[in-house]
Amino acid sequence: MRIALQAAQDAAANGEAPIGAVVVDATTGDIVSIGSNRSITDHDPTAHAEIVALRQAAQKLGNYRLTDLTLVVTLEPCAMCAGAISHARIGRLVFGAEDPKGGAVVNGPKFFEQATCHWRPTVEGGVLAEESSNLLKSFFRARRKSS
Numbered sequence: 001m002r003i004a005l006q007a008a009q010d011a012a013a014n015g016e017a018p019i020g021a022v023v024v025d026a027t028t029g030d031i032v033s034i035g036s037n038r039s040i041t042d043h044d045p046t047a048h049a050e051i052v053a054l055r056q057a058a059q060k061l062g063n064y065r066l067t068d069l070t071l072v073v074t075l076e077p078c079a080m081c082a083g084a085i086s087h088a089r090i091g092r093l094v095f096g097a098e099d100p101k102g103g104a105v106v107n108g109p110k111f112f113e114q115a116t117c118h119w120r121p122t123v124e125g126g127v128l129a130e131e132s133s134n135l136l137k138s139f140f141r142a143r144r145k146s147s
Contacts, residue, residue: 001072001096001128008074008135011036018139021049021073023057026091033057049073050081054088065089074132076103082111086119093121096132
């Protein structure tokens with residue numbers, strides 16, 4: 001999660017929402033990919049940290065199925081990212097702060113609990129949640145003051 005938090009700080013430095021994600025090989029502990037929000041930079045509404053990290057992992061491994069991998073992300077994934085996690089067949093999802101407004105794992109639609117969800121990772125939330133939340137709050141507080 002510390003690496004995901006660093007990726008989130010890097011996103012903030014680039015004017016992006018400070019969210020970071022890391023794909024880790026669950027058997028070796030090796031980092032497969034690191035992603036951060038890039039929607040503004042890439043002019044791509046789908047370039048959330050999770051999607052960026054999943055794309056990089058799939059390209060690196062030459063497979064869109066990422067079953068034995070863990071995705072670590074600083075904020076509870078939205079519905080789009082939860083769908084991508086399911087399609088990638090991520091084995092485990094670890095996230096930091098909950099997102100009551102836009103989250104789709106423990107909040108909102110609870111994507112992985114839906115009957116139409118074809119793959120459900122194991123989920124662990126709340127890892128370094130306060131640090132993740134504080135990073136987001138300070139970023140958006142600063143943006144409100146400057147506008």
